[in-house]
Amino acid sequence: MNLTLKVWRQSGPDDEGRLVRYEIEDVSPDMSFLEMLDVLNERLILAGDDPVAFDHDCREGICGMCSMMIDGVAHGPQKNTTTCQLHMRHYKDGDTIVIEPWRARPFPVVKDLVVDRSAFDRIIQAGGFISVPAGSAPDAHAMPVPKVDADDAFDAATCIGCGACVAACPNGSASLFTAAKITHLGLLPQGQPERGSRARAMVEQMDEEGFGGCTNTGECTAVCPKGIPLDTIARMNADYLRASRKSG
Amino acid sequence: MTATIDRGKATEPVTQIPSRPRRSRRRVSSNSLKAVMAVSGAVLVLFLVLHMAGNLKIFAGAESFNGYAAWLREVGYPLLPHRGLLTLLEAGLVVAIAAHMYSAIVLARRAANARPVKYAAKVKSRADGYATRTMRWGGVIVFFFVIYHLLDMTFGVANPEGHEATPFDRMVAGFDPSRWYITVFYVISVVMVGLHLRHGLWSALQTLGLARRYPVLKASAAGLSALLTLGFLVVPLAITFGVVR
Numbered sequence: 001m002n003l004t005l006k007v008w009r010q011s012g013p014d015d016e017g018r019l020v021r022y023e024i025e026d027v028s029p030d031m032s033f034l035e036m037l038d039v040l041n042e043r044l045i046l047a048g049d050d051p052v053a054f055d056h057d058c059r060e061g062i063c064g065m066c067s068m069m070i071d072g073v074a075h076g077p078q079k080n081t082t083t084c085q086l087h088m089r090h091y092k093d094g095d096t097i098v099i100e101p102w103r104a105r106p107f108p109v110v111k112d113l114v115v116d117r118s119a120f121d122r123i124i125q126a127g128g129f130i131s132v133p134a135g136s137a138p139d140a141h142a143m144p145v146p147k148v149d150a151d152d153a154f155d156a157a158t159c160i161g162c163g164a165c166v167a168a169c170p171n172g173s174a175s176l177f178t179a180a181k182i183t184h185l186g187l188l189p190q191g192q193p194e195r196g197s198r199a200r201a202m203v204e205q206m207d208e209e210g211f212g213g214c215t216n217t218g219e220c221t222a223v224c225p226k227g228i229p230l231d232t233i234a235r236m237n238a239d240y241l242r243a244s245r246k247s248g
Numbered sequence: 249m250t251a252t253i254d255r256g257k258a259t260e261p262v263t264q265i266p267s268r269p270r271r272s273r274r275r276v277s278s279n280s281l282k283a284v285m286a287v288s289g290a291v292l293v294l295f296l297v298l299h300m301a302g303n304l305k306i307f308a309g310a311e312s313f314n315g316y317a318a319w320l321r322e323v324g325y326p327l328l329p330h331r332g333l334l335t336l337l338e339a340g341l342v343v344a345i346a347a348h349m350y351s352a353i354v355l356a357r358r359a360a361n362a363r364p365v366k367y368a369a370k371v372k373s374r375a376d377g378y379a380t381r382t383m384r385w386g387g388v389i390v391f392f393f394v395i396y397h398l399l400d401m402t403f404g405v406a407n408p409e410g411h412e413a414t415p416f417d418r419m420v421a422g423f424d425p426s427r428w429y430i431t432v433f434y435v436i437s438v439v440m441v442g443l444h445l446r447h448g449l450w451s452a453l454q455t456l457g458l459a460r461r462y463p464v465l466k467a468s469a470a471g472l473s474a475l476l477t478l479g480f481l482v483v484p485l486a487i488t489f490g491v492v493r
Contacts, residue, residue: 008368019368072369098369105362168374170381171355172362173278203279212362213278213355215383216451218375230454230462238457240279 001027001093005040007052008100010109017109019098029089033076034059034066036088037099053112061085061225064160067167068113069100074164074223082162082225102167106174106209119209120161123178126205130185131193149187156184158226165220165228171212176220178206179236180228186239196243203240278358279455281351286452288348293445295341300479306492310416317415349391356384379446386440393437400430423487431488435481442477446470 002025010017024040031039034056041051057065066083070076076086091097101109106119145153159180166174182199185191191198214233221230302320305313321331373381396406400422404411409421423431449469453459486492 006368069367069369069371072367072371073374100367100369103363103365103367105364168371170371171359173359204277207275207277210362212359213282214455215282215355215359215380216447216454217373217380219373222374231459234454234457234459236457237279237282237455240277241283241457244280 001029001088001091001095003027003036003091003094004096006096006098007040007112009052009112010101011050012111013108019100027088027091029087029091031088032059032084033068033070033086033088034084053110053114055114056084059084062160064162067102067115067117067162067164069098069102069167071098074102074167075162075225079222080225080227082160085225102163104163104166104172104211106172106211107163107166115163117161117163119211120163120174120177122209123174123202123205124181126201127181127185127198128194128201130190132190143189145188153184153187156180156187156228156232159184159224159228160226162225164223164225166211168219168223169212169214170217170219171215173214173220174206174209174211175214175233175236176224176228176230178202179232182236182239183232186235195239196246199236199239200243200247203236276354278355281355282455284347285351285355286455288344288351289448289452291340291344292348293449295337295344296441296445296476296480300476303483304479306416306419306483307486310414313416313419314414345391345394349387352384352387379443382440382443383447386444389440390437390444393433393440396433397437419483420487420493423484425488425490428488431484434484438477438480441480442473445473445476449473 002023005022005024006019007022008017009020022040024036024043027036027039034054037052037054044051055065055067057063059066061082061084064082066075068075068083070083070086075081075083077090078086099113101107101113102115102117104115107115107117110116157180159177161177163174163177165176166172169175182202185198186195216230216233218230221228302316305316320334324333399406401407401415401418404413404418407413407418407422408424408427409418413421423434446469449472450459450462450465453465459465483492
């Protein structure tokens with residue numbers, strides 16, 4: 001199939017950037033979205049142009065590197081799917097696809113479609129440590145965890161930190177990401193000693209980075225490739241408010 | 249023996265983008281501002297429930313309606329001064345509205361600041377609909393409606409009967425069939441209030457960390473908003489269509 005791409009090109013953080021139009025022929029429906037961009041880049045290189053910079057790593061939907069706003073939807077039209085797992089069979093001949101980087105002040109564009117997501121790392125860092133004996137492996141079943149909590153904690157832990165939640169949020173809020181991390185530790189016994197201080201520090205770091213506040217629009221969970229549910233945000237809010245009440 | 253391993257480009261230091269300088273001024277967290285919005289919103293919802301109940305007394309006749317209005321001013325007397333409790337409640341409402349609006353404005357500004365460069369493609373909403381997207385501007389419209397409503401029904405400035413008339417007369421005159429456009433304006437505004445509540449009710453519980461079982465929660469929020477909207481609409485419509493005169 002033949003497609004028209006409108007790709008955000010920006011040579012560096014200080015460049016203004018613009019959408020550039022590319023016509024690309026003979027796209028196989030079996031290609032992944034990133035493979036389609038690989039083909040575009042091969043052709044750009046052959047033509048002596050600068051290839052489109054985009055983040056990618058595992059290409060199997062688990063690393064969280066790929067990050068593209070495709071036609072105004074983070075990770076494109078497939079639900080619960082990262083860009084790398086989106087395939088061209090969902091498009092048809094003659095389609096025009098607009099590809100942009102995540103847009104948020106805390107995610108500055110490095111080049112083209114690549115944004116710097118180290119704000120997420122700093123939120124994680126603000127969470128600090130958990131108090132567990134790190135020496136020998138613990139005895140099996142020494143620490144009982146209710147099945148429901150284990151499942152919910154695991155669901156939250158599947159967050160790959162891709163930033164789609166921020167990209168889709170009309171407020172540029174990182175609440176779903178932060179809430180997933182807070183929930184995954186907060187539901188488990190190992191996470192209890194620092195539960196309050198962790199929630200507080202991470203929420204405050206999220207503000208510090210310049211992310212907006214949550215207005216419960218649910219756009220984040222709708223585009224999340226891992227389907228992190230909105231109730232993680234309720235848990236974050238509860239933990240944060242409880243911790244704030246305790247320590248003033 | 250020494251081995252030199254050349255890892256090439258892969259291990260070259262990457263030029264770091266400097267992180268933004270930390271703000272020295274400590275701000276109120278967005279979560280705390282949202283909690284303020286949730287609590288002040290809850291106060292306003294409680295008020296709306298009482299307000300609606302009071303309005304519906306119009307169907308019990310002028311005496312009942314005016315009696316209720318007079319009672320509001322005399323409740324607790326002589327322990328409380330004349331209009332004592334009412335003034336206290338009014339002050340509470342003003343504080344709630346001010347807190348709600350202040351938080352909303354600060355949060356909206358932070359949100360705008362969090363996305364300085366907009367998307368070129370139209371961002372497709374994949375989640376909740378109209379009610380959620382109209383919270384901010386809907387809130388502004390409701391605010392202006394409340395101002396007009398106070399001028400109309402409380403101060404009587406925008407009411408044909410004026411301030412000296414009984415509450416019943418003011419109400420009936422205000423929604424007289426000849427003033428059908430006022431009724432239309434009220435209907436639109438009350439529907440805006442209903443939409444605001446539809447998202448606001450469950451959102452408040454979410455913000456306070458109390459949200460559970462979302463389908464039930466959202467359905468209840470929609471149900472309660474619909475109930476309040478209908479309860480408020482039935483009075484002006486009944487007057488305009490001549491059921492109450």
